[in-house]
Amino acid sequence: MEVNIAGTLLKLLQGDIVEQEVEAIVNAANTGLWGGSGVDGAIHRAGGPAIAAECRRIREEQGGCPTGRAVITSGGFLKARYVIHTVGPIWHGGRQGEDELLASAYRSSLQLARERGIKSLAFPSISTGAYRFPVERAAGIAMATVKDFLTANPGTFSEVRFVLFSRPVLVAYEQALAKVLASG
Ligand code: ADP
8 A cells, every 4th residue: 555645655565674675674672772573683683783783882872762762773784774773662551651652653763764864764563563562553553643744744755664564464554544544
């Protein structure tokens, strides 16, 4: 699925985030920037040790990355030049600020990309793997947050891509985007 929002192409596709030929890919990281399972592990494996070395420097300088915020490193051996590491919330039932923290993770990543002059970026489905955020709810938050950012910042990006690992997750994002567009 592809739509144009205020001059940015927003694309949803099924695939592997490490393969994407965009300027920056977003990592679903943890607060210690340690590397882990899921997207995080795949990015560190494909990108090589340069990414972990830069993560270590950020950890030493600022203690890592708080939930809802984002930091940037180079992409090492990846096709993408940069990796934006953001930390989504761990799901604890939905009453501990999870929705706002997830929106903040997307917003912080988009803001950081904009500050760096990055024109194209790819997101995974943040928090819906090991962090257990329900996919439909996460998809609604992701689509609304990205749509609002693109509308408020026309022409900032040429393309924002969501790279979903499985067909059911892609369908959840497609349905969420259709809903967000229909609500104006
Ligand atoms: P979190 O810890 O934020 O929940 P995970 O990496 O565990 O992050 O999972 C987030 C989502 O990313 C899940 O839907 C998972 O299936 C998906 N995923 C795992 N590996 C990849 C990959 N290489 N590319 C894209 N998505 C992936």
